[in-house]
Amino acid sequence: MTSSAPRRTVLAAALAAAAGAATPSAQADAARTPEASAAAATPEAAARRSKSLVNYHAWTTTADWNKGHAQGTGITHGARPGIRLVHPVGTLDYKDPHTGRTTSWEYAVWTSPAHSLKVPATEAVASWNAHTPPGTWIAVELRGTYSDGGRTPWYVMGRWTAGDGDADIRRTSVDGQKDGKSSISTDTFAIDAPASGLRLASYQLRVTLHRKPGTALTPTVWRLGAMASDLPDRFEVPASRPGQVGRELVVPHYSQEIHKGQYPEYDNGGEAWCSPTSSQMIIESWGRKPTRDQLSWVNPDYADPQVCHAARYTFDYQYEGCGNWPFNAAYAATYRDLQGVVTRLASLTDAERLIHAGIPVITSQSFLKTELDGAGYGTAGHLMTVVGFTKDGDIIANDPASPDDAAVRRVYRRRQFENIWLRTKRHDANGQVRSGSGGVCYLYFPAKPAPTQHRVLAELGIR
Structure with missing residues (x-):
């Protein structure tokens, strides 16, 4: 049995370029509380972040939104501040490349201030949380400043809407974006030649909110952020020592494999649905799930119809797959009072702290069958x-690449799992150098996390 067949480059060509390697195989896939502020201000947390090669930064609060440049947007106040379309500043005729339809849309724009990186980066992945009623959508863009003083163009990091009805565009990434120094691979910004020393020194994010002309509809964006990183090439990572172990969270068990052949229009059916299946497990661990009405389109003979639902509503029509990282995080945030981010963790110790606080972690990894005992497949x-x-510190994982739901719970050896997840380089079955994810993960958590959860997230730079 194999896991989902990948279609896009893992973390773009930058990781391979640094070692002169071949192009890698593709991967398959709020208000801030006093507790969080105090945790973020502790010397230990500050020291950890100052040395980190990973920086996640987001705009989420009223103060954050006020710091940006608003063109026709206003702030929605309350427990979960956000921006919305108040006064359109123009009209766009957008030809949807996936439907062929040209439609007029009113729009407004919010642009973040520049975020400077303490450690200039080779890669960046944006993610967002938004409400997009039918007939609305958002476009998220990134523009960076290079360490040589030059600027990138505005790169489209995603065109997102939660739906796919007649009133909606088709959510999509955008191929072919590059400027000779950097490029976009589906959802990842990457410096083309990191060995040259060129880096991303700072970036801005811009979100454009669209709606049908003459309506009062509006998207609402609650979180807009990006993870930027500069990880060293490494086939092996240092071994960690078990810390906060001996806890297992209650999470549903869903297999992607039981959906083989179902809805092949969404990435060839369930065999490739590892990302939405993982997302759905974690969403439901927080007590959220689709309604009966939302699932009415699914064949009633299919088990776990919510997995089919997750695949449909994370599907990227350009990538032709369900493994777009930000689209999965955005899908999670369509559920009541949930947040989703894409980031990297530095170690299994960070994952232990999250588990201890009650937050599960969705991880991205590539490996040979011989590199992960008990998996029974390579990917x-x-x-x-x-x-x-x-x-003992070994990993308890819900692995969707299992023959049925009962087989989803696995225990994997700590050292093996740690290395296949955190490394940035690996060898494939033919001995060719390929890329690893470098600790990429999705984190889904409540809009109002518990104090312990606030503290741990803040220590990881997430607020």
């Missing part, structure tokens, strides 16, 4: 969920 890119640690 060029696969998502699974870390839901706990044994008393």
Whole structure:
């Protein structure tokens, strides 16, 4: 049995370019509380972040939104501040490349201030949380400043809407974006030749909110952020020592494999649905799930129809797959009071702290069959969920690449899992150098996390 067949490059060509390697195989896939502020201000947390090669930064609060440049947007106040379309500043005729329809849309724009990186980056992945009623959508863009003083163009990081009805565009990434120094691979910005020393020194994010002309509809964006990183090439990572272990979270068990052949229009059916299956497990662990009406389109003979639903509503029509990282995080945030981010973690110790606080972790990894005992397969890119640690520090994972729901819970050896997840380089079955994810993960958590959850997230730079 194999995991989902990948279609896009893992973390773009930058990781391979640094070592002169061949192009890698593709992967398959709020208000801030006093507790969080205090945790973020502790010397230990500050020191950890100052040395980190990963920087996640987001705009989420009223103060954050006020710092940006608004063109026709206004702030929605309350427990979950956001921006919305108040006064359109123009009209756009957008020809949807996936339907062929040209439609007029009113729009408004919010642009962030520049975010400077303490450690200039080779890669960046944007993610967002938004409400997009039928007939609305958002476009998220990134523009960066290089370490040589030059600027990137405005790169489209995603055109997103939660729906796919007649009133909606088709959510999509955008291929072919490059300027000779950097490029976009589906959802990832990457410096083309990191060995040259060129880096991304700072970036801005811009979100354009669209709606049908003459209506009062509006998208609402609650979170807009990006993870930027500069990880060293490494086939092996240092071994960590077990810390906060011996806890397993209650998370549903869903297999992607039981959906083989179902809805092949969404990435050839369930065999490639590791990312949405993992997302759905974690969403439901927080007590959220689709309604009966939302699932009415699914064949009633299919088990776990919510997995089919997740695949449909994370599907990227350009990538032709369900493994777009930001689209999965955005899908999670369509559920009541949930947030979703894409970031990287530095170690299994960070994952242990999240599990101890009650937050599961969806991880991205690639490996040979011989590199992960008990998996029974090899993969060029696969998502699974870390839901706990044994008393010995081994990983308890809900692995969707399992023959049925009963087989989803797995225990994987700590050292093996740690290396296949955190490394940035690996060898495939033919001995060719390929890329690893470098600790990429999705984190889904409530809009109002518990104090312990606030603290751990803040220590990881997430607020």
